[in-house]
Amino acid sequence: MGKDLSRINLSFPFTLSRNIGIDLGTSATLIYVKGKGIILEEPSVVACQRNSNRILEVGLKAKAMIGRTPKGIYTIRPLQYGVIADFEATAGMLRYFIKKIFTRYKFIRPTITICVPTGVTEVEKRAVSEVAYECGARSVFLIEEPVAAAIGAGLPIFEPMGNFVLDIGGGTSEVAVISLGGIVVNGITKVAGDHLNQQIAKYIKETHGLYIGELTAEDLKIELCKNNNREHNKEDYFEVRGRDRISGLPVIIKLSKEQLKDALYGSVEIIASTVKTALERTPPELVSDIINKGLIMTGGGSLLADLDKILQEQIQIPVFISREPLYCAVKGTGEALENFSKYSSVLVKTARSR
Numbered sequence: 001m002g003k004d005l006s007r008i009n010l011s012f013p014f015t016l017s018r019n020i021g022i023d024l025g026t027s028a029t030l031i032y033v034k035g036k037g038i039i040l041e042e043p044s045v046v047a048c049q050r051n052s053n054r055i056l057e058v059g060l061k062a063k064a065m066i067g068r069t070p071k072g073i074y075t076i077r078p079l080q081y082g083v084i085a086d087f088e089a090t091a092g093m094l095r096y097f098i099k100k101i102f103t104r105y106k107f108i109r110p111t112i113t114i115c116v117p118t119g120v121t122e123v124e125k126r127a128v129s130e131v132a133y134e135c136g137a138r139s140v141f142l143i144e145e146p147v148a149a150a151i152g153a154g155l156p157i158f159e160p161m162g163n164f165v166l167d168i169g170g171g172t173s174e175v176a177v178i179s180l181g182g183i184v185v186n187g188i189t190k191v192a193g194d195h196l197n198q199q200i201a202k203y204i205k206e207t208h209g210l211y212i213g214e215l216t217a218e219d220l221k222i223e224l225c226k227n228n229n230r231e232h233n234k235e236d237y238f239e240v241r242g243r244d245r246i247s248g249l250p251v252i253i254k255l256s257k258e259q260l261k262d263a264l265y266g267s268v269e270i271i272a273s274t275v276k277t278a279l280e281r282t283p284p285e286l287v288s289d290i291i292n293k294g295l296i297m298t299g300g301g302s303l304l305a306d307l308d309k310i311l312q313e314q315i316q317i318p319v320f321i322s323r324e325p326l327y328c329a330v331k332g333t334g335e336a337l338e339n340f341s342k343y344s345s346v347l348v349k350t351a352r353s354r
């Protein structure tokens, strides 16, 4: 993961505030501690023993095991498409991360604010907050992901004007128009980072008869972004390693940048049409603000090569990638913690159900 957290001194955890914010993402979980900043960033992955479902590894170590497990072990991404797919694994993962940051402060009962996608149902919201209560939270607040991402991207969400934000995570792409602190129009699609990985794997299977794993597909997508941003790049081809569909043997093929972009074009079209549909439903005054200020993209998926250019062409308004897109939601959640009274209207308190 990209952020260098090694500079943060965790040797005195008893000085940590009891107020923490969690971006519980499909791809990654990030934790912000009031007064400290982001102190944890780990993949949202759990590795379990098959017979007992006992959790063996969580986070980075579990991610490295994806596609490499023996029969007795399986890996799971407990959040899928922005919702909790496996409650026990989500609870176990959160408990592990929270314990990790409060190692020496055993009896702390923090106030926890969790960033959740707007698509989640009331039942799922309750499930998320229940996990936090189970982890020992004193009280739990929820904040909607596009709102947190917009705050993290520095947008003036309380102004009477249209703030247009598109957050592309692992499981969902969410678009929202925010004005006066609330979401006026929103749209969501499951075409996001994970779907893009699947499209790459599908394309390589269909065109080259090669099976590749989820992590290899994701690496190719990220390499494409790096390659695209380099001014003078010699490598117009990527080497892809996988298993031949017919012979079953390991094979290395070459894939061009253009081929990779082709593989992703259909998905980009779906994201663009989700944005267009939201624009069509936006009241005219807000549309006029949006034409001036443009669309701000957050989330890791916004880094996809050429996505900003294609979207701009299709919706005919300026498109910008926020600074540090992978950290917008957690930074926004953190900003809300630091200024609790200013942001109280966007924080929803949840009660414990049992």
Ligand SMILES: Nc1ncnc2c1ncn2[C@@H]1O[C@H](COP(=O)(O)OP(=O)(O)O)[C@@H](O)[C@H]1O
Binding pocket: 024, 025, 026, 027, 028, 029, 168, 169, 170, 171, 172, 192, 193, 194, 218, 221, 222, 225, 226, 298, 299, 300, 301, 302, 303, 304, 305, 325, 326
């Ligand atoms: N440079 C990049 N180009 C394209 N996609 C990227 C890049 N960096 C990260 N991603 C993708 O961003 C997604 C994770 O974004 P994130 O905002 O952390 O998601 P979530 O909120 O679901 O945890 C993953 O699907 C990852 O592959």
Ligand SMILES: [Mg+2]
Binding pocket: 023, 025, 026, 145, 169, 170, 299, 329
């Ligand atoms: Mg996210």
